[in-house]
Amino acid sequence: MTDEKQPSGPDLTRGVNLADFNDGKLLGHVGDEDVLLVQLGTEVVAIEPACTHYHGPLAEGLVVDDTIRCPWHHACFSLRTGEAVAAPALNALAVWEVEREKDRIVVRRKREAPPQAAPHRSAPTPDRFVIIGGGAAGFAAAEMLRREGFAGSITMLSNDSALPVDRPNLSKDYLAGNAPEDWLPLRPEDYYAGAGIDLRLDTSVAALDPKQRHVTLGNGDKVPFDRLLLATGAEPVKLKIPGSDQPHVHTLRSVADSRAIIAAAGSARRALVIGASFIGLEVAASLRARKLEVHVVAPEERPMERILGAEMGDFVRALHEENGVHFHLKDTVEKLDGRRAHLKGGGVIESDLVVVGIGVKPRLELAERAGLAIDRGVSVDAYLETSAPGIFAAGDIARWPDPHSQASVRVEHWVVAERQGQTAARNMLGRRERYDAVPFFWSQHYDVPINYVGHAEGWDDIKIDGSITGRDCLLRYRKGGRVRAVASIYRDLESLKAELDMERSRA
The missing domain is CATH 3.30.390.30 (FAD/NAD-linked reductase, C-terminal dimerisation domain)
Incomplete structure (x- = not known):
């Protein structure tokens, strides 16, 4: 018996026939590495078969033109170059050389990685780009600018103390204790220096001046820009009841927040989650994984009914109850008196740890003070440009014209933020690419x-x-x-x- 993973399918160095393919795909191996063959018309290409995001099985994915989409979280890759063309994946796939020997398809070696893209010259490119925000949209934009060959300066201003991280993990595997902290950063610390990205952590921005083309930092320093991406994200809605400022009451948005909840969970016996949002219920599942007794209080009749409907809401509730979560629905917490939560319906819940998950609100103050057009978010056009030329917005703050719903929408999803950051980056380079991706998100419960x-x-x-x-x-x-x-x-x-x-x- 061995725990080592065995190679998949046939040995591709010996060759296979097109008749061996299933729905245009065949999973085989070269040595101890798995390789996925994909038929594109009369051509056959070979790629690494695991998505570079969370290792989703691309053999079970969808081929669209000359791309393949991951079945788990809808990342998209070029089948010819391996490039990650749409988030949440950022790293390219390895590509293999395909040979034809009579009627046999043979794979023996990997193709060398292509050189760094040359800068696009479709329009004059300014030299100084500033990104305000260290979340999904801001990071994806900075990474895409370098991937597209932009050689000017990139200054990334983040008010967080942590490197840009995989935020969905903060309420899922990391909080549950199933993922180490070193999995969280989207890129290691040395990436930024190597890529020439001036990442400034713990840096607040006090003002944005669209006319003078500079931002003023909290310490008074001014940073000039030619083009700017506003990606300030969202912040948790605060609970405004007596006792909500106690040290055992937490929200979850940052690495520091998740660390604090994990630390508190180490000595806690019972947790109270206020709010049955996606974040709230993911926290509930993660705390159950840490063996805490968990109670959820929320005003709605069913969790997630507003987003998923009644039947799915009933299923989500039953799923959590099967895993030991206690629900107190159609109720609210009126005050926190020490460890005792007093409910409007008259009940009392004692808990050692409280996590508030009642939604988030977009951080719009900087945009408002700068005079940008606001409509329940920062208004942007189809190219993610704001009412101020050369200033773009992406992520949780952006309200854009969605061609599918035929309305202006603002969506607080991780993948949307990343994809908007990527599109905004290309448009900062003068590409004029419409943002028309269909929104996508995923949630994990047990x-x-x-x-x-x-x-x-x-x-x-x-x-x-x-x-x-x-x-x-x-x-x-x-x-x-x-x-x-x-x-x-x-x-x-x-x-x-x-x-x-x-x-x-x-x-």
């Missing part, structure tokens, strides 16, 4: 992943295919005769196809 594509603020009906309670389903949220969003559990390929259908049905 062993059940929920994927969601599209954006439905309301619906006329929900068509359910499969069984929600059987954890094998796809839900279509329809309004005005069109599918506005799709949620799924273990229907990964169908989720990818639904995303593609939405892309192709845009107005």
Whole structure:
């Protein structure tokens, strides 16, 4: 017996036939490395078969033109170059050389990585770029600028003390104790110096001057810019009740927040989660993994009903109850008296740890003071440019014209923020690329992943295919005769196809 992973499929150095392929794909190996063959018309290409994000199985993914999409979190890669063309993956796949020997397809060696892209010269490129924000959108923009060959200065101003991190992990595997902290950074510390990105942590920005083209830091220093990305993100909504300022009461947004909750959980017996949001319930699941008794208080009748509908809400509640979570729904916490939470309905819950997850709000103050157009977010056009020329916005603060929902929307999703950062970067270089990606997010509850594509603020009906309670389903949220969003559990390929259908049905 051995724990070592065995190579997959046939030995590709001996060759295979097209007849061996299944739905245009074949998973094999070269030595001890797995390789995925994909048929593109009369051509066959070979790539690394594990997504560089969370190692999703690309053999189960969707081929679209000359790209392949990951079934887990919808990252997209070029099949010809391996490049990660759409977040959440950032690293490229390895690509292998394919040879033809009569009717046999043979793979023996990897292709050398392509050289760094040359700067695009479609328009004069300014030299000084400033990014305000160290989250998903800000990091993705800085990384894409260098990937696109931009050779000017990039200054990234973050009010966080931590390097840009994989924030979804803060409420999922890291908080649950299943992932070490060194998995969190999107890039190691030495990446920034090597890439020539001036990352300034613990740096506040006091003012943005669109006319004079500079930002003023909290210490009074001025940083000039030619083009700027505003990616200030969101912050947790604060609980405004007596006792909410006690040290055992936490919110979750940053690495420091997650560390503090983990530290408190080490000596706690019972936790109270206020709010049945995605973050709140992911925290509840993570704290159950740490063997704490967990109570959830929320005003709604069902968790997540506003986003996922009644039947999915009932399933999510039942799933958490199966794992030991106690719900107190249609109720609120009126005050925290020491360790005692007094509920409006008259109940009292004693807890050693309180986590508040009642939503987030976009950080708009800087944009408002700068005179940028605001509409429940920073208003941007299809190219993510604000009302001030040369100033772009992306991520949780950006409200953009969504071609699928035919409305202006603002979405607080990690993948949306990353993809907007990437598009904004290319447009800062003069590309004029419309942001038209279909929104996507995922949530994890114990062993059940929920994927969601599209954006439905309301619906006329929900068509359910499969069984929600059987954890094998796809839900279509329809309004005005069109599918506005799709949620799924273990229907990964169908989720990818639904995303593609939405892309192709845009107005």
